[in-house]
Amino acid sequence: MATLVNPNLITDLQKFGAADVNACFSCGNCTAICPLADNDATFPRRFIRLAQVGLTDDLVTSKELWTCYQCGMCTSRCPQEADPAEFMATARRYAIAKLDRTGIARAMYTSPVAAAVISLVGLVIFGGFFASVKATAEERLVFGVPYEWIHLVGLVVMILVVLIAVFNLAMMARATAKRDEVSAKSLFGSRKAWGNTLRAVWYSVGVESLGQKRYREDCEDDDPKEPLYRRRWLIHFLTVWGFLALFAATLIHYGSDIIGLQGAAVGVVALVARVVGTIGGIAMMYGVTWFMINRKQKVSAAAQHSAPSDWLFLWMLWITGLTGFIIEVSLYLPQDHPQPWAYVLFLVHVAIAMELVLFLPFTKFAHVMYRPVALFFYALAKQRSAELQSV
Ligand code: SF4
Ligand code: SF4
Incomplete structure (x- = not known):
């Protein structure tokens, strides 16, 4: 099945509170510090990547989105001020809005x-x-x-x-x-x-x-x-x-x-x-x-x-x-x-x-x-x- 790409995803997410995650260059600092990353070498930066490439469905239906309790450690180590902790919270707000068909x-x-x-x-x-x-x-x-x-x-x-x-x-x-x-x-x-x-x-x-x-x-x-x-x-x-x-x-x-x-x-x-x-x-x-x-x-x-x-x-x-x-x-x-x-x-x-x-x-x-x-x-x-x- 074709994957739908939403080129306006980051702009749309910003209405829900996210910082400018375009600044993220996938350095991996957030993954290195995140207590939830375990063996997952892509958490949480994978979600920023999903936003950058416009994969709305993958972002809003991801189970890992809800595992983060926003401790903020990733944000404190981000060299680009992309604020990944706030991005995760914003993505959860966005998911709630996307899954609700009433608007x-x-x-x-x-x-x-x-x-x-x-x-x-x-x-x-x-x-x-x-x-x-x-x-x-x-x-x-x-x-x-x-x-x-x-x-x-x-x-x-x-x-x-x-x-x-x-x-x-x-x-x-x-x-x-x-x-x-x-x-x-x-x-x-x-x-x-x-x-x-x-x-x-x-x-x-x-x-x-x-x-x-x-x-x-x-x-x-x-x-x-x-x-x-x-x-x-x-x-x-x-x-x-x-x-x-x-x-x-x-x-x-x-x-x-x-x-x-x-x-x-x-x-x-x-x-x-x-x-x-x-x-x-x-x-x-x-x-x-x-x-x-x-x-x-x-x-x-x-x-x-x-x-x-x-x-x-x-x-x-x-x-x-x-x-x-x-x-x-x-x-x-x-x-x-x-x-x-x-x-x-x-x-x-x-x-x-x-x-x-x-x-x-x-x-x-x-x-x-x-x-x-x-x-x-x-x-x-x-x-x-x-x-x-x-x-
Ligand atoms: S630390 Fe910041 S720049 Fe590096 S991957 Fe995470 S969000 Fe992107
Ligand atoms: S805020 Fe979430 S993603 Fe960031 S370090 Fe804490 S648990 Fe990991």
């Missing part, structure tokens, strides 16, 4: 105005909808909003996001599998194949996505090294687990409703959800706040460049967390009088939370779906290479 991710990454307009429109639609829903006498209310409607809209948003995410991931996975010659047979054709597949899943989801082993190791190479309380891996770890805890608290609430718990069990489950949600909220707020400070102060290579949608993503997480806490506190205030401010705050909270989930395929949030898939293929390739070496 929303591209608009949000390249235009602050578009990012603001899209998020405002979403906010008005969600907030306006919940404000306009008229409750019947029988319906349970949360700050004047019918409980069932919140669940229903949440469900519709989740289904929509899953459909878009699965489509985008399928495109990326298909291209990677084709290039790596991974087939259904090589994944599930024998007991050994099953074993390798499960080990690769454990590596990508357990060891890296939840345990963030290599992110921790990469941060050992950060220069300057930040104190532990604001290290990149720690604040990322707390943000991830805080978000997961908040998600779990929502599922516990939702699950107890579906099961139809009665009596004392309702109070116990509500207490568990509240404790999990509060701990998760604190962890997430801590992580996101430090991410914002680090980006504002540009403390490391990873914090040097922020696209509009990177900031939008962080602000949405932060506002969702803060409004959630204030609403939580307001539940302990005397409830004799109506609290209009709590109603407005609640509308803002649910609208931004829904929008945050809906934006998953279009913002920095998308790395939570692409990185595990890329790391899965990366682990398979590592296994295959180890097997070949042992023969």
Whole structure:
């Protein structure tokens, strides 16, 4: 099949933040210093080469793109100021935009105005909808909003996001599998194949996505090294687990409703959800706040460049967390009088939370779906290479 060459690839990439990688003369300094290069004598400069020769598809569907956590060592050794660390981050933004066929991710990454307009429109639609829903006498209310409607809209948003995410991931996975010659047979054709597949899943989801082993190791190479309380891996770890805890608290609430718990069990489950949600909220707020400070102060290579949608993503997480806490506190205030401010705050909270989930395929949030898939293929390739070496 013919290979399509895009002569404007570098110009296009620069809209997403890359430095001028035309300056790269492939000296190999970045490879020599990169802790991920292992036996790969072309990482990361191979990606700059792909951009120089205009191979868009190879660049955006490459699994190795997602293995880099932007420690910045390559940039510090580059004699041409081509900033390979920033280039890798830009290529990931570009990949998110390219794999999204709606054009929303591209608009949000390249235009602050578009990012603001899209998020405002979403906010008005969600907030306006919940404000306009008229409750019947029988319906349970949360700050004047019918409980069932919140669940229903949440469900519709989740289904929509899953459909878009699965489509985008399928495109990326298909291209990677084709290039790596991974087939259904090589994944599930024998007991050994099953074993390798499960080990690769454990590596990508357990060891890296939840345990963030290599992110921790990469941060050992950060220069300057930040104190532990604001290290990149720690604040990322707390943000991830805080978000997961908040998600779990929502599922516990939702699950107890579906099961139809009665009596004392309702109070116990509500207490568990509240404790999990509060701990998760604190962890997430801590992580996101430090991410914002680090980006504002540009403390490391990873914090040097922020696209509009990177900031939008962080602000949405932060506002969702803060409004959630204030609403939580307001539940302990005397409830004799109506609290209009709590109603407005609640509308803002649910609208931004829904929008945050809906934006998953279009913002920095998308790395939570692409990185595990890329790391899965990366682990398979590592296994295959180890097997070949042992023969
Ligand atoms: S160190 Fe700089 S000039 Fe050398 S290969 Fe890497 S990016 Fe290119
Ligand atoms: S930022 Fe670090 S991990 Fe990424 S390519 Fe450069 S040296 Fe390697």
